[in-house]
Amino acid sequence: METADFRLGKNAPRLGLYLHIPFCARKCFYCDFYSVEQPQLIDRYLAALIRQMEEAAPLCEVYTVDTVFVGGGTPSLLSDGQWEQLFSALSACFSLESDRETTVEVNPDSASPGQLALLRRLGVNRLSIGAQSFDDRLLRSIGRLHDAAQVTATVKAARAAGFDNVNLDLMYALPDQTPQQFYDSLRRAFALEAEHLSAYGLKVEANTPFGRMGDALILPDEDTWAEEYLTLCRLAEEAGLKQYEISNFARPGRASRHNLKYWMLEEYLGLGPAAHSFFRGRRFGFSRDLSAFLAYYETPREQRGSPAALLSECSAITEQDLLLEDVMLALRTARGIDLLRFRERHGKDFEELAGAKLQKYLCAGLMCREDGRIRMTPRGFLVSNAILAELLDQVESE
Numbered sequence: 001m002e003t004a005d006f007r008l009g010k011n012a013p014r015l016g017l018y019l020h021i022p023f024c025a026r027k028c029f030y031c032d033f034y035s036v037e038q039p040q041l042i043d044r045y046l047a048a049l050i051r052q053m054e055e056a057a058p059l060c061e062v063y064t065v066d067t068v069f070v071g072g073g074t075p076s077l078l079s080d081g082q083w084e085q086l087f088s089a090l091s092a093c094f095s096l097e098s099d100r101e102t103t104v105e106v107n108p109d110s111a112s113p114g115q116l117a118l119l120r121r122l123g124v125n126r127l128s129i130g131a132q133s134f135d136d137r138l139l140r141s142i143g144r145l146h147d148a149a150q151v152t153a154t155v156k157a158a159r160a161a162g163f164d165n166v167n168l169d170l171m172y173a174l175p176d177q178t179p180q181q182f183y184d185s186l187r188r189a190f191a192l193e194a195e196h197l198s199a200y201g202l203k204v205e206a207n208t209p210f211g212r213m214g215d216a217l218i219l220p221d222e223d224t225w226a227e228e229y230l231t232l233c234r235l236a237e238e239a240g241l242k243q244y245e246i247s248n249f250a251r252p253g254r255a256s257r258h259n260l261k262y263w264m265l266e267e268y269l270g271l272g273p274a275a276h277s278f279f280r281g282r283r284f285g286f287s288r289d290l291s292a293f294l295a296y297y298e299t300p301r302e303q304r305g306s307p308a309a310l311l312s313e314c315s316a317i318t319e320q321d322l323l324l325e326d327v328m329l330a331l332r333t334a335r336g337i338d339l340l341r342f343r344e345r346h347g348k349d350f351e352e353l354a355g356a357k358l359q360k361y362l363c364a365g366l367m368c369r370e371d372g373r374i375r376m377t378p379r380g381f382l383v384s385n386a387i388l389a390e391l392l393d394q395v396e397s398e
């Protein structure tokens with residue numbers, strides 16, 4: 001099968017770098033991200049992660065890293081010394097673009113003003129704050145360790161440290177959350193004038209405390225979910241935050257450059273357990289296994305097996321994969337599919353491929369065609385999984 005030539009910027013390849021910090025002070029009741037409650041292992045982990053960075057560096061020599069994202073987990077559990085160690089390894093291992101976007105995720109209960117000032121000095125220019133809600137009772141009920149006052153204090157400390165690009169994460173469709181509580185949280189988030197908002201409806205994952213509650217967990221019904229989502233889109237727009245992806249809103253010029261790489265099929269390398277990559281024609285992900293990661297990188301290199309042993313998945317990307325992923329990822333964004341670019345990239349016409357199925361969604365107002373693009377409307381985003389499944393099926397069969 002033909003392997004895809006996936007690089008768009010062949011003359012000056014750019015790379016997004018994701019570093020996973022798999023530690024949390026305590027697991028939230030809904031969370032399925034990979035993290036463990038063992039912050040005492042952070043020193044050992046950073047040494048292993050830096051070894052992984054050093055060993056990945058030769059593969060990245062041709063690239064300029066233009067976005068860095070340190071996520072988790074809870075990166076704000078790192079001490080000042082650990083941050084300095086991590087950033088010094090970063091600049092030693094990779095060629096970093098001078099106007100790169102560097103994002104760090106922080107939690108309001110562990111990000112101190114001193115830490116934020118240090119991050120700014122280290123070149124971090126985007127902060128993503130896990131607010132989730134401004135309702136203290138609700139925050140406790142989903143297992144968060146912070147309260148609303150700490151969210152406000154963290155945003156103020158970020159401004160004082162010089163951050164002018166701040167994201168707030170919010171959640172809706174939470175157990176026992178009324179629509180009004182969600183709108184109140186939204187208004188409080190807008191009042192803090194964050195440049196970016198990510199808002200996710202709760203999806204209950206099996207392997208979490210919420211998942212194990214089964215029917216005992218009372219969740220908002222589908223109509224409430226839909227009403228909350230559409231109100232979110234409307235209020236965000238009114239607050240000057242333009243929707244650019246199903247769950248993401250930003251002031252002009254403040255869309256996350258790193259996250260856009262995921263949706264625009266640009267290359268990124270994820271390091272650390274559970275991190276995923278789209279790199280040099282392959283998609284791969286490291287296992288959700290901190291112990292295996294530590295054991296591997298704490299063994300002298302000459303005594304180790306192949307790093308492939310750490311991978312949970314790895315596959316070459318074919319031209320057909322690339323086309324399907326392009327459809328799936330581009331339709332998540334508010335810009336949608338650029339029809340001309342699609343034809344140049346894949347040598348095929350998207351409207352012909354999607355045929356009558358596409359027409360059906362256009363007529364129903366769930367998708368629209370304008371300025372040479374096909375995109376979903378906010379009502380389409382609400383049922384995006386069903387639309388994508390049908391369109392991908394159709395495109396694949398052509």
Ligand code: SF4
Nearest residue numbers: 024027028031072073
């Ligand atoms: S702080 Fe974030 S990563 Fe950690 S358990 Fe909570 S939601 Fe998950």
